[in-house]
Amino acid sequence: xxxxxxxxxFLSMQEGKNYxxxxxxxxxxxxxxxxxxxxxxxxxxxxxxxxNGAVKQEGRLMASLDTKARLSTLxxxxxxxxxSATYFCAVDPPAGNEKLTFGTGTRLTIIP
Amino acid sequence: xxxVIQSPRHLxxxxxxxxxxxCYPIPRHDTVYWYQQGPGQDPQFLISFYxxxxxxxxxxPDRFSAQQFSDYHSELNMSSLELxxxxxxxxxxxxxxxxxxxxxFGPGTRLTVL
Numbered sequence: 001x002x003x004x005x006x007x008x009x010f011l012s013m014q015e016g017k018n019y020x021x022x023x024x025x026x027x028x029x030x031x032x033x034x035x036x037x038x039x040x041x042x043x044x045x046x047x048x049x050x051x052n053g054a055v056k057q058e059g060r061l062m063a064s065l066d067t068k069a070r071l072s073t074l075x076x077x078x079x080x081x082x083x084s085a086t087y088f089c090a091v092d093p094p095a096g097n098e099k100l101t102f103g104t105g106t107r108l109t110i111i112p
Numbered sequence: 113x114x115x116v117i118q119s120p121r122h123l124x125x126x127x128x129x130x131x132x133x134x135c136y137p138i139p140r141h142d143t144v145y146w147y148q149q150g151p152g153q154d155p156q157f158l159i160s161f162y163x164x165x166x167x168x169x170x171x172x173p174d175r176f177s178a179q180q181f182s183d184y185h186s187e188l189n190m191s192s193l194e195l196x197x198x199x200x201x202x203x204x205x206x207x208x209x210x211x212x213x214x215x216x217f218g219p220g221t222r223l224t225v226l
Contacts, residue, residue, distance in 0.1 A: 033214070042202065043155070043217040088154060099145065099157035099168050100215060 002027050004091050006103035014111050016078050021106045023072040023089035031092040032072045033100065034063050036085045043088065047074075076108075084110045114139055116205050116218030124224045125193050133188040133221045137205030143167070144186040145215055146178060149200040161186055193225045 003026040013019050023032070031050055035043040047056045049065035049072060056063050060083065062075045072089055086107045090100040117136040125131050137144050143162045147155040157170035161180035172178075175193075180186045190197060200222050204215035 035217075040200075040222070042219045045214065045216070048214055099160060099170055100147075100155075101157070102154040105154050 002029075002091060002093050002101045004089060004101050004103040006087075006089060006106050008106060009104060010107050010109075012109045012111060013076075013079055015080055018078065019076050021074040021076075021087055021089075021108075023074070023103050025070050025072075025089075025091045025101075025103075027070075027093065029067070029070075029091045029093055032065050033090045033092070034072070034074055035088045035090060037088060037105075038085050046087075079110045081110045081112055084108055116203055116216055118201075118203050118218040118221050120221060121219060122222045122224075124226065126226055127193055127195065129193050129225075131190045131193060131223060133190070133201055133203075133223070135186045135188070135203030135205075135218060137184050137186070137203075138207075138216055141205035141207050141216075142184055143206045143208065143213070144180055144184070145204040145206075146172075146186070146188050147202045147204065149202065149220075150196075151199070153199075155202060158188070190223075195225050198223060198225045 005024045007022050034046040036046050037043050047063040052067040054065045060077045065072045086105045088105045089103040119134045145160040146158040148158055149155040158172040159178050160168045164180045175191050178188045200220045202220045203218045206213040206215045
């Protein structure tokens with residue numbers, strides 16, 4: 001059974017600081033997704049990582065994927081208050097199984 | 113661009129009642145997924161359909177059923193509702209039903225069971 005773990009679960013950081021959220025998963029996968037969710041809202045797609053070594057950046061967020069280590073990271077640079085949200089990684093298991101298995105989520109709070 | 117549409121957005125029901133949630137995928141998307149997200153939890157996969165056939169099944173209670181219609185919209189039917197069914201229910205759609213095709217999520221239906 002595929003397990004996806006994120007850490008930390010909660011993160012409180014000051015504006016202007018850098019931090020990294022980690023996502024580990026238990027079985028082989030070449031596809032990993034990062035989503036953002038504001039309270040009571042839907043899941044907003046941030047990044048789709050499709051191959052080993054993939055790195056994508058959008059504004060202050062950068063995501064990477066290491067399929068050999070079964071690890072993805074979401075790096076936040078010079079955090080701003082608007083980035084406060086819950087961030088989920090989700091893994092798409094090997095071919096033939098379409099459902100996404102989500103990580104536990106990281107609730108990020110940026111303090112002015 | 114058109115997104116996934118879900119209705120209703122909010123639903124309040126009593127215990128033991130039934131509820132029907134609807135999902136309209138992005139045009140030309142042929143695969144629909146249903147997820148349940150309890151308070152403070154991560155989304156859990158319930159069931160999916162590809163070309164109107166069930167393609168995968170997760171932790172969906174026997175009290176729930178779902179189908180995908182000829183126009184590709186999907187309905188999740190929930191009977192004998194319990195307090196624990198209170199959650200956000202998301203529908204997502206993708207094109208092709210193949211592993212790796214990005215799923216786009218709808219706004220969700222918030223179900224409250226009293």
